[in-house]
Amino acid sequence: MTYRLFEILSETGNHADVVWADPSSSDRNDTHLAYAIETTETQSLARLNQADFIAVSAQTLYEHFPELQGCSYLLFATHPLRELSDSAKYLTYYTFTNDCSQPISSSGASAKEVHKMIAFLENQVIQGVVSPSSEMIDQAKLSGQDISKWLESAFSIGGNDFLDDDSNYFVPIPVALVAIIGENPEIKESRVDTVKEEFTNLASQWVHDVEGMSSTVEMVKHSAYQKIISMGKVVVPFLLEDLRQNPLYWLPALRQITQQNPVQPEQRGKVKQMAEAWLNWGKQEGYIV
């Protein structure tokens, strides 16, 4: 199930004028905002209907953005009129701690930071590493209420020239909320169980189909094996675990996933020794406790 930003933020029910900043919407109560939308050729605002709520792992986020340690949410927002200026931040994000009544800084992230963050998030979405649990959704809705109140209170379109530094123009239109999920043991365990189940199913199918083949090249070509490889490093602990029972099966997969080669020249073809080399590598790399 995909939760939209509107679902997260709409619990308070009093900010529809902001969230539904869509030219096709008939629910626009704020005439100033409607004017802005209709007069700035920002038809791309229609994309707001597709704004999403997503979650990312805190551990992974902090590895890439150590300066965001302690943040619990990122709110991406546009400031539509600002796109008329080259220097102003049209698209930015605001960071929140667990206290979502106001962002850590109301100045928002720079264009460079936004670019880096979007690239990171796209990669996370492609990998699909975190699926929000129902508890996470409930928590996000609670936080969304506070964020909505901030959006409402911060809304300002006063001043003579919105591009002036002294302008009171501040119209953050929310487009995406990112929940930063700590390494909750239950969530982590759930993820591990999912990966293990997928690996077990694919491995079972693969063994059934290729057992008796003499060429590892043919064995590796099988779609189930290729899917296991495409799971990436997250599956490495299970490959290593199974290697104890099946020393042959996962040698090519480990090589392809990790791009490592712990096998010594004199061990080539000696399957048990090759497996042992990989198990030792797994211990050194922390995959095996």
Added chain:
Amino acid sequence: MGRAIHLELRYPNLPLTEYTVTSPKSQEYNCFAWAAGDQERWWQPTPEDEFFWIEGVPMEETLLAYIKAYQTLGYELCNDETLEIGYEKIALYVNDEGIPVHAARQLTSGMWTSKLGALEDIEHELEGLTGERYGNVGQVLRRSNQATI
């Protein structure tokens, strides 16, 4: 050790011919190693997978590369799969593309011995393993049984 239904399901010609299982399963060697008398290594001419291949022989999955590999052990091309006194033979099975997918070694009885991937060894007739999985015999090799590995 007798016959095995799980093998007959994979190799439909087996139950139509004479065969018997002669070893438990093993992932330590494959048919290409077994044909050469090697029970300690998995032979595979793919450089990226770190399996064993004879030094100096092209690491490529072609019939020529496999022939060259066995030639280093004294084998030569042969067109006759029947038992010849004074010779031991290897049969290379190839798929539709002519790529070797299996090897069997002839025993002094005239029967053949094969390692079936990571499964068991069997004694069998050459025709017992032809079919979808191992294709057909594409080349027979022979060497004097006085030669040593």
